Amino acid sequence: MKLLSSPASPFGRKVTMVIAMKNLQQQVEVMPVDATRGDATLNAANPLGRIPALIIASGEALHDSHVICEYLDTIGSGPVLVPRAGPERWRTLTMASLGDGLIEQALLQVYEGRYRPENMRVQSWVDRLQGKIDRALAMLEVAPPAWGAHPDYGHLTIAAALGYMDFRHAGRWRAAHPRMVEWLARFASAVPAYAASAPPTA
């Protein structure tokens, strides 16, 4: 299989962690792609031009990190990351939805700075995105995701979101959310793939 991704992508980081947790490193070749410049191979795999995309053995392409992670969870060994049924499945997927949503809002803020000329930026839009981030973080701080027998897909999506805000938002979330700081440290010690998939610092 071939994974089209970038070390800077938080969605790609989710997939990288799942590959490690499901012992699939030998079966996945990572092909670095710069989605910001546009890439013909990526566009062929995902016409939306977004990473990550996974080309599987049949030659078909899977995209959206959630779809890829669920696929890898069904073919790898190691713990089940997305419970297959029951209330735990919906709790895990809802937690993952919160993590993905956090990443999306944070990414849109980055894109506002990256793709819009300075005189066309809309502060009220950036503030609206920040409101969503603040509400999500406040909810997590009141009730950090509970630990089960092992971290699951919900946990690793939240961790990818916090890691992205460390990377692109200078870790500003940390000051007001000490319980989530502790939560992330515990996640990192349970999942070595978190540190191993950290985005480049330079």
Ligand SMILES: N[C@@H](CCC(=O)N[C@@H](CS)C(=O)NCC(=O)O)C(=O)O
């Ligand atoms: N929902 C998608 C989002 C993927 C996404 O937005 N990826 C970003 C990089 S982190 C991207 O490719 N952006 C380029 C673009 O939108 O043109 C997923 O979970 O895979």
